[in-house]
Amino acid sequence: MEFEDVNSDIESVVLTKEQIAEGIARIAREIENNHTGHTPLLIGVLKGAVMVMADLARELHIPIEMDWMAVSSYGASTKSSGVVRIVKDLEISLEGRHVIIVEDIVDSGLTLSWLLENFESRQAASVSVATLLRKPDAMKVDVPIDYLGFDIPNDFVVGFGLDYAESYRNLSGVGVLKPAVYGG
Ligand code: 5GP
Numbered sequence: 001m002e003f004e005d006v007n008s009d010i011e012s013v014v015l016t017k018e019q020i021a022e023g024i025a026r027i028a029r030e031i032e033n034n035h036t037g038h039t040p041l042l043i044g045v046l047k048g049a050v051m052v053m054a055d056l057a058r059e060l061h062i063p064i065e066m067d068w069m070a071v072s073s074y075g076a077s078t079k080s081s082g083v084v085r086i087v088k089d090l091e092i093s094l095e096g097r098h099v100i101i102v103e104d105i106v107d108s109g110l111t112l113s114w115l116l117e118n119f120e121s122r123q124a125a126s127v128s129v130a131t132l133l134r135k136p137d138a139m140k141v142d143v144p145i146d147y148l149g150f151d152i153p154n155d156f157v158v159g160f161g162l163d164y165a166e167s168y169r170n171l172s173g174v175g176v177l178k179p180a181v182y183g184g
Contacts (some may be wrong), residue, residue: 001002001168001170001171001172002171002172003171003173003175006168008178009168009177009178009181010060010176010177010178011049011175011176011178011179012120012175012176013034013173013175013177014153014155014157014174014176015100015150015152015160015173015174016173017160017173018125019112019173020055020132020149020152020172020173021030021055021118022173023149023150024052024055024056024059025150026168027056027112027130027148027149028059028060028061030058030146030147031060031062031100031130032060032061033167033184034096034128035062035100036062037175038096038098039063039064039065040042040060040062040063040064040065040097040099040100041065041066041067041092041094041097041098041099041101041178042056042057042064042065042066042100043066043067043068043069043090043100043102043119044066044067044068044069044095045068045069045070045101045103045115046068046087046088047070047110047161047163047184048103048104048105048106048163049102049103049161050132050161051104051160051161051169052102052104052132052160052161053102054068056102056130060145061129063132065090065092067153068070068088068090069086069089069090070086070088071084071085071086071087071111071114071115072084072087083110084110084114084115085131087089093122093123093124094124095121095123095124096123096124096125097124097125098124098126098128099119099124099125099126099131100128100129100130100146100147101115101116101119101127101128101129102130103130104131104133104160104161105131105133105135105157106129106131107135107137107138107140108137108138108141109134109137109138109143110141112129112131113143116129116143124145126164127146128147129137129145129146130145130147130148131141131145131148131156132150132160133148133150133151133174134148134149134150134151134152135152135153135154136151136153136154137154139145152174155177156177156182157174157176157177158171158174158175158177159171159172159173159175160172160173160174162174164177164181164182165182
């Protein structure tokens with residue numbers, strides 16, 4: 001789905017699909033450089049990271065494995081609850097693996113710092129983080145981001161996997177949702 005398909009709901013375009021593709025290709029080259037000689041395990045955080053994972057995995061010129069985890073997040077609200085709960089756990093053991101967490105967006109960093117701690121306790125050889133988007137608040141907390149697509153302003157965005165009440169995930173770019181859409 002393109003911006004013109006949902007024009008009246010989007011206030012401004014943050015990233016076009018071409019810019020996203022460039023960002024993902026850049027991340028892929030960095031990952032390739034750091035992971036020669038072993039097969040990293042990419043872990044996507046459902047559901048938002050589905051699009052980033054799909055494009056990143058295909059852009060990588062090295063073998064990888066993939067697994068998925070679902071944790072509770074915003075629900076239909078636009079504010080973080082700070083509560084992390086495992087909704088779907090991993091199927092592949094992390095022991096001795098080089099893990100790359102694949103995220104769509106890091107905002108407060110609460111989800112990520114919880115995941116980092118959880119994965120380290122499962123004896124991973126290394127845990128690094130790739131995220132397409134980072135919001136300003138994420139820089140205030142101590143969450144290491146190894147591979148970053150783009151820093152974006154502190155607005156509520158949708159598209160490329162990011163939803164509002166489960167809609168807009170299939171938008172090919174990322175845009176700011178008009179506050180009127182969520183009653184703001
Ligand atoms: P954090 O724990 O870093 O505050 O937030 C992580 C999760 O919050 C993300 O994976 C995403 O689901 C959600 N989130 C944060 N900012 C936005 C946003 O601007 N738009 C949408 N749709 N979700 C967001």
